[in-house]
Amino acid sequence: MATEDFRTYDVIVIGAGPVGENVADRTAAAGLSTVIVESELVGGECSYWACEPSKALLRPVLLRADAVHIPGIDPAVRNPLDAKAVLAHRDRMSADWKDDGQVEWLESVGVELLRGHGRLAGEREVSVETPDGETVRLRARHAVALCTGSRAALPTVPGIEDVRPWTSREATAAVAAPRRLAVVGAGVVGIEMATAWQSLGSHVTLLAREAGLLPRMEPFAGELVTERLREAGADVRFGVSVTAVRRVPAGQSDEVRVTLSDGGEVVADEILFATGRAPRSADIGLETVGLGPGEWVATDDSLTVTAVPGDWLYAVGDVNGRALFTHQGKYQARIAGAVIGARSRGERPSSGRWTPHSATADGAAVPGVVFTDPEIATVGLTAAMAESAGRDVEVVDYELGDLAGAQQYRPGYRGRARVVIDRDREVVVGATFVGPGVSELLYSATVAIAGEVPVERLWHAVPAFPTISEVWLRLLEARRDA
Numbered sequence: 001m002a003t004e005d006f007r008t009y010d011v012i013v014i015g016a017g018p019v020g021e022n023v024a025d026r027t028a029a030a031g032l033s034t035v036i037v038e039s040e041l042v043g044g045e046c047s048y049w050a051c052e053p054s055k056a057l058l059r060p061v062l063l064r065a066d067a068v069h070i071p072g073i074d075p076a077v078r079n080p081l082d083a084k085a086v087l088a089h090r091d092r093m094s095a096d097w098k099d100d101g102q103v104e105w106l107e108s109v110g111v112e113l114l115r116g117h118g119r120l121a122g123e124r125e126v127s128v129e130t131p132d133g134e135t136v137r138l139r140a141r142h143a144v145a146l147c148t149g150s151r152a153a154l155p156t157v158p159g160i161e162d163v164r165p166w167t168s169r170e171a172t173a174a175v176a177a178p179r180r181l182a183v184v185g186a187g188v189v190g191i192e193m194a195t196a197w198q199s200l201g202s203h204v205t206l207l208a209r210e211a212g213l214l215p216r217m218e219p220f221a222g223e224l225v226t227e228r229l230r231e232a233g234a235d236v237r238f239g240v241s242v243t244a245v246r247r248v249p250a251g252q253s254d255e256v257r258v259t260l261s262d263g264g265e266v267v268a269d270e271i272l273f274a275t276g277r278a279p280r281s282a283d284i285g286l287e288t289v290g291l292g293p294g295e296w297v298a299t300d301d302s303l304t305v306t307a308v309p310g311d312w313l314y315a316v317g318d319v320n321g322r323a324l325f326t327h328q329g330k331y332q333a334r335i336a337g338a339v340i341g342a343r344s345r346g347e348r349p350s351s352g353r354w355t356p357h358s359a360t361a362d363g364a365a366v367p368g369v370v371f372t373d374p375e376i377a378t379v380g381l382t383a384a385m386a387e388s389a390g391r392d393v394e395v396v397d398y399e400l401g402d403l404a405g406a407q408q409y410r411p412g413y414r415g416r417a418r419v420v421i422d423r424d425r426e427v428v429v430g431a432t433f434v435g436p437g438v439s440e441l442l443y444s445a446t447v448a449i450a451g452e453v454p455v456e457r458l459w460h461a462v463p464a465f466p467t468i469s470e471v472w473l474r475l476l477e478a479r480r481d482a
């Protein structure tokens with residue numbers, strides 16, 4: 001093992017997922033020499049085991065769900081999906097799990113890549129264990145950004161280590177549909193993967209410990225998706241926990257027996273635990289700067305780790321636990337890059353909400369789309385969140401199926417919209433749309449919330465006829481006429 005002297009850069013980024021890539025891009029663009037350290041594939045979870053493969057699996061499912069309702073389209077669309085073709089498409093959309101394209105992009109923006117496992121080694125220092133067993137020591141003049149992301153969190157269930165459980169990685173990268181798939185967890189990963197694999201030929205049993213799907217969203221979101229999953233043939237069960245799992249021989253192969261809290265048993269070929277995320281921070285040297293290994297790395301709105309003095313350590317993206325989405329992590333990356341750039345020039349980052357140096361939207365307007373049938377698009381507060389925060393809000397609902405644009409989009413359209421309006425400030429603070437094709441509506445709601453557009457002014461933002469965006473007008477009318 002050879003140990004080199006320190007290599008010095010202005011900025012060291014640990015983790016080349018979408019967020020680390022964007023921090024590095026911004027600091028390089030600010031004229032700072034930047035190295036990025038990656039232990040697996042450049043592009044991170046999102047490109048290979050999360051957003052890209054999951055959406056490639058789901059797009060054919062959602063397109064087919066619309067197409068079967070449209071007159072004049074070949075009735076053959078009712079046939080089951082060609083799973084082999086969908087999986088091949090998924091492989092292409094995941095770049096066949098090769099990162100050459102992203103490595104080229106890093107080169108094109110002037111960022112140096114160092115492959116290996118990075119760990120903090122005290123103030124402004126990082127040690128990298130390279131794939132050939134060497135240790136490279138790095139020193140940063142200005143900043144170290146932790147962008148190590150998150151991993152699937154598995155619960156402690158007796159037998160879990162012996163059943164080869166699927167996590168989001170196996171669920172997005174599997175090469176064939178299991179005949180029977182048990183899915184534990186009623187969050188976004190659980191319901192997206194249940195939707196995909198049920199349509200690709202598996203019989204899915206979805207096990208939710210809560211009384212409904214997506215407990216943190218407006219209740220009608222989970223209700224509409226439950227209906228469609230059941231219509232598609234999935235077995236959706238509420239109020240049940242998994243108390244034990246075991247794999248037993250079955251014919252030529254084996255199967256998983258899942259014991260439930262209600263005394264029942266589910267038998268499956270594979271079991272997916274979609275039970276949330278944990279930060280990838282257990283082995284990144286946090287203890288060398290006084291932080292707790294394995295914990296979410298807390299920051300302020302400038303993405304600076306305030307528990308470590310000196311304004312040199314940043315945590316950006318999933319690892320800080322602020323908002324676990326690629327787009328929100330990339331937003332944080334742009335802000336962290338601007339903050340690092342400003343501090344490197346001896347400038348004080350601007351303070352206050354909605355400035356170029358504050359990730360204000362993390363607390364006010366985080367958009368998210370769940371790509372199920374129907375789609376769910378959310379931003380800002382739900383009615384329950386507003387209520388528990390003691391905000392004085394008005395809740396306005398509208399049935400999307402009553403819109404001409406919705407019936408044009410898909411005859412028999414079913415869906416619902418809700419906006420949450422802050423009564424004191426007369427601005428929208430939350431919006432949820434559930435229905436086919438609603439994902440593209442979300443940006444309008446995000447602009448209304450982040451822009452704090454007065455509700456009065458929204459009357460002048462005229463939606464085109466006949467589109468689903470007319471829901472905005474109908475919501476205003478419903479409020480006026482209430």
Ligand SMILES: Cc1cc2nc3c(=O)[nH]c(=O)nc-3n(C[C@H](O)[C@H](O)[C@H](O)COP(=O)(O)OP(=O)(O)OC[C@H]3O[C@@H](n4cnc5c(N)ncnc54)[C@H](O)[C@@H]3O)c2cc1C
Pocket residue numbers: 014015016017018019020037038039040041042043044045046047049050051052054055116117118119147148149150168172189280283284316317318319323324325326327328329
């Ligand atoms: C199944 C699934 C579907 C999803 N779908 C969506 C979606 O449709 N839209 C959306 O916005 N979000 C989606 N997400 C969330 C999204 O994947 C994450 O928010 C996003 O990947 C976070 O980016 P990141 O760069 O912070 O972390 P990651 O993408 O996890 O990247 C972190 C990188 O750091 C590397 N790394 C970790 N530790 C070290 C170390 N010590 N040294 C060197 N390198 C290290 C890792 O190898 C990895 O490449 C989904 C998540 C899952 C699980």
Ligand SMILES: NC(=O)c1ccc[n+]([C@@H]2O[C@H](COP(=O)([O-])OP(=O)(O)OC[C@H]3O[C@@H](n4cnc5c(N)ncnc54)[C@H](O)[C@@H]3O)[C@@H](O)[C@H]2O)c1
Pocket residue numbers: 155156184185186187188189190192208209210214215241242274275276277323324325368369370371
């Ligand atoms: N389309 C998208 O943008 C997209 C897709 C997938 C994931 N994501 C991101 O990834 C994050 C993580 O998603 P997720 O679904 O893994 O987590 P989640 O926190 O959204 O849901 C986890 C679910 O598992 C349940 N659970 C936890 N422990 C359990 C146990 N022991 N037994 C039974 N159930 C248990 C929880 O009650 C919850 O319903 C999301 O919050 C989202 O930000 C986004």
